[in-house]
Amino acid sequence: MTAHDVIDAFVATGLPTSDRQNRTITAGCEDLKCAQMIAVDEVSVYLFSDVAQAAHYVEAFGADKVYQHGLLAIRYKRDGKHPIDDALIPQYNATLDAVVSVG
Template identity: 40%
Template sequence: MTNRLRLLSTAATVLIALGLTACGEDSADQDGGTWADGRSPAPATSAAAPTEAPGGAAAARPTGRPTESASTPPFTMPTKAAGTPSARSVVDAFKAAGLAVPNIRDRSRECGPDGVGIGCAQLVATDAVSVYVFPDEATASNQTEIWGNDAYRKGAVVLNYLGTKTSATERKRYDAVLAKLA
């Protein structure tokens, strides 16, 4: 009987602790605090929040998820160095040389903090090869070392073959076209 009472009192204590934890206030809820992104926490009510602020102006709430804190300066996409071919011109040179470039996609926006975030200035991907243009040769060289044998670099342009079925013979043809461009 004593073990049963001890078990029940332990179970009751755990349940009460869980209940209190779930009902507790966040530090941002106290005294009108704000979240890390600068927004004030919304009050917990069962009614839907109004879509317009008093006076007819739209509520000043950010849309989407923030990518940076208020203390971080805004992200600026790197730019390619003067004289470096663009990723699209490299892909066009592959086409002109008779190389396959199926399913061309401009994925330059993925160079920033919401994408792969590797510091590239431009990225054009195909099913055969991805073309990365970096702001400088040092960054391109560092990334080429990370990708190893699945990459080829000429100047600030890197060809990446990761995840493709491009044969070693075909890779040499793509590499040769880039070598003539850069």
């Protein structure tokens, strides 16, 4: 399963996912130790090769901004042109959980 799979699941459930971009290289995945990062206006999805590294990412940015399940983490965009609607966060989390459970 990849970060693209998670974004595809968001699309399938009707969650906002505008302007998909692969930012694996430009987001500093080398420094973050992530294998992949796909961003849409509302969230960024990170794929890590190690669960401990994913958990470290959550610790670094805070559980109020990042949700993790296994190797995948969602970072919510709180500012900018398309800040996340806080009411949708549980749906993003549940969708990630479903993707990981199936994967």
